[in-house]
Amino acid sequence: MMVHSHILSDFTERQQEYAGYLLERLGHEKGKATDEYLGVLKDRAYQYKSAGHRMNIPEDKQEYYTLTEDGVWVSNDYSMVSYLHDEVNIKYYKKYNLKSNLKGYITATDLANYVFCPIGFSIGRTIEGIKLLSGETGTRFHNLNILPNWSRHLTQGESSNTSKSEDLIEDKNRFFFDDIKKSVLTYSGHQDNSKKYFVNKDKNFVGQPDYVFKNRLGENYIVEEKFIQERTGRSDVFYKNHKIQLLSYIAYLKELNASYGYLVYWRYENDYGDKSIVDCSVLKIELNEVTSAWIDNVLSAVDRFRESGSHSVEVEYLNPRKCGTCVHSMHCGHKNQKYGSVSYPYSKEYHKLKYVEFPKALKK
Numbered sequence: 001m002m003v004h005s006h007i008l009s010d011f012t013e014r015q016q017e018y019a020g021y022l023l024e025r026l027g028h029e030k031g032k033a034t035d036e037y038l039g040v041l042k043d044r045a046y047q048y049k050s051a052g053h054r055m056n057i058p059e060d061k062q063e064y065y066t067l068t069e070d071g072v073w074v075s076n077d078y079s080m081v082s083y084l085h086d087e088v089n090i091k092y093y094k095k096y097n098l099k100s101n102l103k104g105y106i107t108a109t110d111l112a113n114y115v116f117c118p119i120g121f122s123i124g125r126t127i128e129g130i131k132l133l134s135g136e137t138g139t140r141f142h143n144l145n146i147l148p149n150w151s152r153h154l155t156q157g158e159s160s161n162t163s164k165s166e167d168l169i170e171d172k173n174r175f176f177f178d179d180i181k182k183s184v185l186t187y188s189g190h191q192d193n194s195k196k197y198f199v200n201k202d203k204n205f206v207g208q209p210d211y212v213f214k215n216r217l218g219e220n221y222i223v224e225e226k227f228i229q230e231r232t233g234r235s236d237v238f239y240k241n242h243k244i245q246l247l248s249y250i251a252y253l254k255e256l257n258a259s260y261g262y263l264v265y266w267r268y269e270n271d272y273g274d275k276s277i278v279d280c281s282v283l284k285i286e287l288n289e290v291t292s293a294w295i296d297n298v299l300s301a302v303d304r305f306r307e308s309g310s311h312s313v314e315v316e317y318l319n320p321r322k323c324g325t326c327v328h329s330m331h332c333g334h335k336n337q338k339y340g341s342v343s344y345p346y347s348k349e350y351h352k353l354k355y356v357e358f359p360k361a362l363k364k
């Protein structure tokens with residue numbers, strides 16, 4: 001009996017049958033957890049379309065694909081079923097590259113990954129990730145240098161490249177722009193000639209913040225920006241993985257000597273491919289006793305996991321909806337809730353697929 005889910009009901013019968021077969025191979029079972037996982041994946045599967053890239057597409061099929069800057073073809077119509085198909089292929093053929101630097105510096109991204117899910121941390125350190133569309137959008141927005149342009153606009157009256165910039169200043173974020181207005185930008189991590197990494201040898205930590213500013217009192221602060229599609233999430237919620245990333249820069253990049261930082265969520269609207277910023281939410285984070293203890297605890301936990309090579313997994317706490325949003329999902333063998341621990345580095349054993357006979361109806 002293949003796995004069935006009402007979330008698949010928009011697909012044809014054959015597609016539903018095929019999806020059920022793939023889900024079963026991946027170890028999922030019929031029920032609430034799979035429904036919840038698919039319910040989120042349904043709207044996000046297209047983010048992973050580069051996973052199913054093809055090197056060559058016959059000329060008569062090219063209208064269904066787009067040739068990317070990397071010289072590979074990706075499907076224009078990438079669905080949840082395409083995602084499941086690619087996940088099975090990736091796991092079956094081990095279609096991924098392994099990273100070599102397992103023992104090197106801990107990065108801010110590692111800490112953020114660990115806080116999101118320790119399994120994702122192990123995957124992220126072991127396997128080269130898949131390029132997500134949201135990552136490409138983020139890079140494009142970063143390269144627009146919105147904040148440096150705003151800073152010049154606010155401090156020197158230069159015109160900003162974000163035409164509606166003033167409209168984004170509201171009561172909820174005014175404290176941030178007031179600070180920017182009286183500050184000088186001293187470091188931008190997105191410029192070609194800027195220093196790529198700052199190192200803390202004592203903590204075995206390395207990081208590259210987005211921006212460093214100096215305020216009118218001569219204090220340094222860090223700004224970490226994220227670009228989020230508007231329809232996802234509430235504007236007053238800041239994710240703890242993003243908070244820990246910013247906090248790690250403040251706490252561990254001693255060279256920057258920053259005592260606080262801002263986490264900035266730029267929300268954008270996607271109007272038929274034309275993306276524009278429509279909202280800005282900001283959280284100020286300061287280094288104090290509580291936040292220092294938090295970041296130190298996370299770093300110690302990551303160190304322990306790397307040293308011991310094993311971490312327990314409380315299966316009942318795995319959240320299928322979270323798995324549907326996870327950047328490591330396609331490489332993750334744990335989201336089917338079958339393993340009570342996870343190794344470091346991430347073992348290929350977790351990619352074992354269940355043997356399931358190919359549905360007869362699909363052979364016709």
Ligand code: SF4
Pocket residue numbers: 116117118119120121123318322323324326327328329332333334335
């Ligand atoms: S898919 Fe789920 S279990 Fe796997 S790393 Fe992501 S959040 Fe963790």
